[in-house]
Each structure stands twice: as structure tokens, then as C-alpha cells.
Amino acid sequence: MSATAAVPKRTLPKIPFWAQTFIGLAVGVALGFIAKNTNADWLTTTLEQVGDIFVRLLKLAVPPLVFTAVLISVVNLRKVNNAAKLALRTLMWFLITSLIAVTIGIVLGLLTDPGQGVHLPAGLEKKPATNGDWLDFLTSIVPTNIVDAFGPKPQVLQIVFLGAVLGAAILSVGKKAEPLINGAEIVLEVVQKALWWVIKLSPIGTAGLIGTAVATYGWDSLKPLGTFTADVYIGCALVLFVVYPLLLAFVGRVNPLNFFKGAWPAIQLAFVSRSSVGTMPVTQRSVERLGVPKEYASFAVPFGATTKMDGCAAIYPSLAAIFVAQYFHISLDLKDYFLIVLVSVIGSAATAGLTGAIVMLTLTLDTVGLPLAGVGLLLAIDPILDMMRTATNVAGQAVVPVLVSAREKTLDLDKFNNPADIDAADDTPSDADDATTNVPSQPDRREPVSV
Template identity: 65%
Template sequence: MKRFSFSLQLLVGLVAGIALGFVAKIWDVAWLAETLTRVGQIFVQLLKLAVPPLVFTAVLVSVANLRNVNGAARLASKTLLWFLITAFISVALAIGLGLLLNPGQGVTLDTGAAKAVDLEGAGTWLDFVTGIVPTNIVTAFTEVKVLQIVFLGVVLGAAALAVGEKAEPFLNLGRSVLELVQKALWWVLRLAPIGTAGLIGKAVSTYGWDLLAPLAKFSAGVYVGCFIVLLAVYPTLLAVWGKVNPVQFFRNAWPAIELAFVSRSSVGTLPLTQRVTVERNGVDRDYASFAVPFGATTKMDGCASVYPALAAIFVAQVFGVPLGFGDYLLIAFVSVVGSAATAGLTGAIVMLTLTLSTLGLPLEGVGLLLAIDPILDMIRTATNVAGQLVVPVLVARSEGRLDEAVFNAPPQPLDAAAPVGRAPQPAAA
């Protein structure tokens, strides 16, 4: 397998999964469908197993590492600003696309059946804000409440900065755990071609194309909206503001974007995203150690901008609730400031319920979209990770922290690349 690039291995897994999924569905091969389901479940479980320690140590170390970066406050501010700008552009395009497509008009669905969906009490701004602060540290980790884990990482990272040298033993422990988790997760990612076959095969064997029929316009809108962001917005920003070649960027970034598509987890893709950012895109390692983990937990243009905007318009039209100009402004506001609600895990249900409740739309609408959520989550997560790769390049380029020789070089095979944190430091451009 080492003779084939990681991207090619993922592509082979994708094609094999689609073929096996159709075989299982068309000929009703129950054992094959079950096998594909189990393979996909095991792969996702392995990714999720690493999420609590990975998120906590990555955020902790990334915040603490800011003291090693000249102009850290400026870099952090620029990163957040670009997060906001790209989120606003994405949601504005999604609203425009929703008004053009009218995805919910003429759709006849059993809205009564959706009321049985358990939304776990999430949905209001008060729930969101209250949920940030953990009531029990252990519970935050055992129940994988990513937003609370991020909060703990930020607070302890900031405390370590304030304490100074006395905090070094604690930070060294955090760095060691982070490196161990990243190494173990990289072994899991090497199984991604097999996991891809299982995940895609399960989706095809379970859903086929039948489920998309009543929601075809909405599903197409989500994919079109994400593709516009991926193939128009990001390349324009890279070419105009970043002064870099967008085609070269996507050549470098493709393995991370592809893995995000099949795994549906921004956090699970984090080690590969970090390696691509530093070893292929040439972003300064010290800055990348902050920007990439921070982006993986808060930068969600697909899940927090494109999807909830289109979904809100869809739900409003299905339930016959008119939306005005002020409502569209609210959608944009929620999308720009609420990205952290998605927290880098598969699915965007928290963000959707937050958007619907803010607009006063029926939360039963979430239940209408749950069935096709895995299909839509693929392109959403790919868009998330692409945005998490774009912003560090833009900021690093503007700050002279982008090694253009690395960026423009033929993409380095990731199979042969050193683990995150050990590759040679690229020289600043």
C-alpha cells in the first residue's frame, strides 16, 4: 500500500464503498450491509476515542505556545477576524442561494412525525452559553462535551501563560500527551481507506437515492452552497489577499479535505490538517500550533454557516412561517458568532437548533433533516476543514510566516512525513 499515495488509497476506498453499498442495496445482501456498517462504526469510534484528550491538549498547548510567537496578539486577532469574514461570506451566499432555490416550497413531509425526535434540551442561546461552562470536569470528558473541553483548555492555557515558568512541568505533560494522542490517531488515520469504504458503503446501502427524493432541492442546495465556498470563495481569497496559487493550495490540502469528507469529523482530521498546514502549505509551525487546533474546534463554514442558513429557510417554508429581512440578519449573526456550538464533531444539530430557536421556528424541523444528515455532513465537514486550512495560509502570508518554497513544492508524501511537532521548522518567507 505504501506504493500508493494516501489520497489514492482514500479514493480507492471511496469507490469500493460505493460499489459494495449498491451491491448490498440492490441485491439485498444483509450480511454485506451489516459488515459495512460495523466497519464504518469502528472507524468513527476510534476517531471519537481520541477527541477528549486531543482537543484538550491541543487547545491548551496552542494557547500556551502563543508566548513563543512574536506578535501573538496580532496573529490571534487576524485569525479570528478571518474566521468571522469567511463565516459571514459563507452565510450570505447560503441565504442568497436559499432565496433563489426556495428549497422548502412544494415539499410535503410528515411534520407530525418529527415531533418525536429527542433534541436533548438544546436549542436556546441560554442553553448554549450555560453549556460552555462545565459543572463537572470529569463529565465534560466522559460525555465528550467538546465545547466544555475547549473552555477548559483555553482557561488553563491562559493560566499557564500568566504563571510562566512554574507552569512548564504541566505544559510539558500536555505536550507529551498531545504528541502521543496524535501519533496514535495517525495510526487510526492510516486505516481511513478501509473506514471510508465502510462509511460510504453504509450510507449507500441504507439510503440509496430514495431518501433524497423529497429533499432533493434542499440537499442539492447544501452541496451547491458548499461547493461555491470551496471552489469560488476560498480560491478568490487565496489569490487576491493571499497572493498564492489556489490550485497549488488544493493540491497540498486535498488529503485532509478528502478525509474530512468521509470521516465527517473536523477534530478527527486535526492531525492530518496540522501536517498539511505545516509540511505542505509551509505555514510557520509555532503559529500553526495555535491556528489549526483553534480552527478545528471553532471554524465551521459548512456546518455553522451554509447548512443552518439553508435549513432555516427550508424549515420556515415547510411549516409556512414567513421570514423577513430581520430574520435573515439573525441567521447571519447566529452563524458568525455561533460556530463553536458545532465543536468539530460529526453533525450540526446543536447549531441548527440554535438557529431555529433564535428565529422562533419549530424545532420539529430538525427531525425532518436527521435522516439525510450523514449525507449532507460529508460536504459540510470538507468545507469546514478547507476553511481551517485557508485561514492560516492567509494570515501567515500577510505576516511573513509562510514558506513559499514549501508551499509551491510538489506535495510531500504524508506517509513519509515526520509526526506533528517533529518536522523541521520551515523558514519564514
């Protein structure tokens, strides 16, 4: 009997998702510098087209994704013990972290004076794309009709409003509305599956997006606004790597390093895609793999993706308001700073999870009475700033569900302490993902951590 032993197939080691994205980032930076320094317009155009296609694919899923995710998140509250309490605590921590972030932004602005002595070269200013104020913002939430909300230019705030109202109506109808819930869940699953295919193209999209930014802007546009740019990055870094870890360690009593291991793929994708909504499936998967119960995560993450913006709606507008005031030689008093804090804490929904924070900036400037022409001064470098702002947004959207779950003792600490890579499994949910939030209170086995 001559049996040959089965020879195991040699397979290449699997590259983690975060490493793939980092490789794309490095390749994009290198290609961008080559295009910039050799005036290779064809390379710049190619990078721009690659990045543009990636962002278009992400945006394509925004209307159905936001609508069904918000609807299902509201409906899923029926499965969550103490749903009202969890929702209130989630909102409370959204507000607390926003307050901390805007305070950091104001302090940085007062310490560094980013607008003093700035003389922008001719042609750097751009015309603001919007001149929205509080009245425009409030009236724009309610759509005149559904077609306009989902039209050629989707209105994310209106879609959020429609999803939340329909979700609440379904809850009030009860069992008769089960077919609607099942249909929405199927649509959400299909959209997320398609979006996962797009997300797997992130390394290529990353190379195109970051390469375009380097080739187009380089340091030429950043130099006149160097202090402001540094302030935005430093402020976001303080929130991302100091405030959030401290909250996790001392309020949630969990290890911040494990959080970053689990949430890093979402933070990294947010940095290059500049879209909280586009990153939402990765954020939710990361949060669930960190041990947050699925039903609560399906509420908190979509809610956060459309309202929780510590980078775009807290740090950035506070610094930008100080910059614009100093640039136009306008003095701000205590009342003005109070208004900046108020707008940042309660107005973050205006950014609606899309790329850019121009709406939030115009709201802040309009409320404080600063020239809206100041928006145009910052548009030239907005893509560079938006990367760090969005990464901070998404990190905050992941921190709060972990924090609330840890406080409520429903966080699966085995998962949290051993976070799986985001693509350690395929796109289909694992058996572990099917756990509900109806978890009985467990003994407090949270481990003390050191920071």
C-alpha cells in the first residue's frame, strides 16, 4: 500500500486589513510626492480618478445605508433592556466628550493665536459653498417630500429624520409591522455586503486619496496656515490619544490599548475616506468585536455616525472661529466663547457624517457674528484637515458604546481583551455576533489598568 502523505498547501500569510490600508497610505504618499516634484500631471490625474471612484462608491451606499441603519437602530431598541436609559447615557457621553473636545480647541486657539499675522497669497481663498445659518439648518431637517431627500444630492439629515420617525412608528404599531422590519433588515444586510466589497478596496482607494492630497497641496497651501493646521492635528490627537484613553481607563475601567487594537481599522479608514457614514460598517463591526452587545451597537454606531463629531463639530469650528476672528481683527468676549461651546455641543448633527465640516463652520461663524467670508480662507486646506477630524469623529463613535457598555457591565471582556482582526472572519456574522443585549448583569471582572 503506497499512500502518499498529503502535502499541506503553502499559503501566503494573510495581511491584516489595517496593514493593507497602511501600505496603500505609504504608496499614495510616495506617488503623490513623485507627481508633485516631477510635475507628472498624468500621475496626479490618475491618483485623483482612483480616489474619486472610491469615494463615489462609498457615497453610493449612503442614502439606503443611513435610512435603514437608523430605522433598524430605533426598532432594535425593543430588544435592549433599559433601552431609554442606554439611549440617554449614550447621548450624555456624546455631549460630555464634545464639551471636552471644544474646550481643548478653544484653549489651543488662545495659546497659539493661529490667525495672528496670517497673510494668505492671492488665489488661496475660495468662495464658500454654503452660507447656512441656524434657521436654514433647522428647517432643512424636515423634508418637503421623500424624493428630494433621496434625490441626486441626498440630504442626510432628512434621511436620518425619516428613518427615525418611521422606526418610531413601527415600534408603536407592534407585531403587524414585522414584515417592514424584516424587509429593512434585508436591505441593510445587502447594502452592507456591497459596501464591504467597496471597503476591501480601501488600500487602492487610500493610495489615490492620499496621493491626490500630497500631489495637489504639498506644503504650499499649508505654510500660510501652518499654525492653524498644527492646532487642528494636535487638538484631534489630544482627544484621540489622551482624552479617550483616560475615559476608557478611569471611567470604563478597561485597557485603552485593546480598544485601539479593535477600533484601529475603522479609525484608519476614516482618516483616508473622510466619511463617518462610509466607515460606519467597519466601525460597527469593530465595536461588536470589542464586546459591545450587537443590538446596542446597532443603535449607538449609526446614531453616532450622524451626530457624534468631536473633530468636525467641536475642535475644528472652535479653532476656526478664533482664526477667523484674529484674521479680521475682531475681538471675542466670554459670551462669544460660550456660544462657540453651545453650537459645538448641540449642533454636531449639522455635519451629518459626510466629508467636510463647512456647514458646521458656517453655523458657528453665523452664531458668533463673524464674517462668513472666513469660510473661504480655510477651504483650500480642508481635505488635509478633514482626514484627522474624521478619524477623531469615528474614534469617538466607537469609544462611547464601549464606555457605556463597560459602565452597564454588558461588555464582553473576553472579546475586549482579545480583539479579533476586522477581517479575521468573512463578511457573514459569526455565531458570537448573534448574541443579544439581554445579558444578565455579570460580576465585575474588569481588570485594573494603568495608563
